[in-house]
Amino acid sequence: MNDLIFIASITLKSCIAVLLASIGEIFTEKSGILNLGVEGIMLIGAMTGFIIGYTTGSPVMAFTGAMLAGGLLALLHAFLSINLHASQVISGLAITIFGMGMSSFLGRPFIGKLGIRLEELDCAFLDKVPFLGRILAQQTFLVLIALMIVPLSWFILFRTNLGLNIRAAGEDPAAADAAGVPVKFLRYGCTLFGGLMAGMAGAYLSLVYTPGWKEGMSAGQGWIAIAMVIFSTWNPVRALFGALLFGGLNALQFYFQATGAELIPTYILRILPYLLTVLVLFLVTALKRGGIGTTPSALGNPFSREE
């Protein structure tokens, strides 16, 4: 039972960064913009969050700063994609490369420094709830926020006018524009939202998950988040399951290491999340023929009235 709680608690803890980033990317892509810069934005978020937390000691400032930095980079991507009609694939890759370099450059003096870390929930009420309470007690309030964002973003995307307009901008921007939907504005907004979320995901890594700044510490989680978007077929609720799957594998790795059980060699366990991402992507893409998932039709296409 204790082992189960240990695994469940680490699963939840490890899935949050991927979850936050993929929900942001779902909005970005639903509006028709493909942002492959998530990995770089996460790194910038992790670095900014850590440095601000280290210098000010305030978690609120740290997360706000990380989100703003992420949002700024996302706006750059939005400007290049929406106004300058640049290749979104290359722009996203450029942002990732820029983010890797910039976070490594500015973060260098902070490697190995002891910064702040968020407090765990640990309140009396939770102790009374069996099992679930003990899992949640070991989390930070950010987990609660992330878990609330999931249904909320699903509701906004699929049950509100705003969501309808966002999806219209991603499916058929010309028709949406004719119907009075502010396509470019929505695309800007959704890309910005994606950047804010990826920035928050990064700060989660450096302030909660593995407190401290390490070069390249996101270790591909930004890319896994993008894969999870495809896995989720652009549905935030399903993204939660994808993220939990990823978190579960991480938890197993920790569990085997902690208990010293060499059932599966460590390097195989380290490979599994990446391998599973490929497998999941394959299954989802191969099964798409059945019409389960729907890629936004205008994903990656710039829109302007003249053309």
Added chain:
Amino acid sequence: MVVFKVEKKADSGFSLIQILLLAVIPAILVGAVIFMAVGANPLRAYYIMFMGGFGDWFHFSEVLVKATPLIFTGLAVALAARMLLWNIGCEGQLVFGGIFASGTALFFQSYIPDPLMIPFVLLSGFAGGAVWALLPAILKARWEVNEIITTLMFNYIAVILMEHLYFGPWRDPMGRGFPGTAMFNESAWFPRFFQTRVHLGLFVAIAACMLLFVILKKTKWGYRITVTGNSLGAARYSGINITCQRIAVLIISGGLAGLAGTSEVCGIHLRLQQGLAVGYGYDGIIIAFLAGLNPLAVPFVAIILGGLIVGGDQLQTTLHLPSSISLVLEGTILLAILASNFFSLYRIRILRRSA
């Protein structure tokens, strides 16, 4: 009232030089701001970077050494991109090329006669990269699985496998805990030239560029690649087997990236060790794009980027600034090029209207 109107130009004006100027100058300015932010004199920093790369023949030879793997990865990305395939997995293919080449050099030296060792090492390195590109290639060609993500995930897997090899079964028993394999037998070392570290790999890389240029320009197969890249529909209509075509191109692209790893382990490290996966695969994306996917332009862009990297290293030793400034500048150049591309395709007209 002033209204700005964006319209497509009839001619795609602006020469390559103009675009480069439009992109490089903003990047240099951004770099200057960053230098000032960390309290360094930008002029001095740039001077050190430039002299570190192009100051004299010795430093330039180091640029050529850095450019060698970059030519291979740039070529690899460019070839795939000509078919509208994004091979972001050069890093992993480079690593696998290194692993295969090392395996051949370490464990087959008694079976392969010395003079044949280098050809064998090159072949196995190419095969290693190709093998690592095979699965993403099949997934893309057969089921349209997004190759950006699959090739990228394979990068992480390749690095973990390589670490497992040199920390585990392949570790040098005499290495006193050093994370690496034993040194290769001399027969597998690439010959070096001009009393510098410039090695055979550079000439293989340049030869590969020329070969690929001829193949793309003059052969039927090259023509098919161009057609498929320009219009999938037209290619399908003319009976080109797109599935096979895509697999072939991605495998060869992977093989080229594998050669980058081969030339690093056999030309520089002389063993499989930490420090093989340092981002040359990602640099390849930038090089391919800046070279306009033209194989003949790849070596020149690779030398410029190599200079940037060597200059960044110089900055670290002289001013103790992190060498990752080269990565920042690379990203900025790429972003600025993307932005300036717009001005070569569109023009902004200012329309005056009375309110």
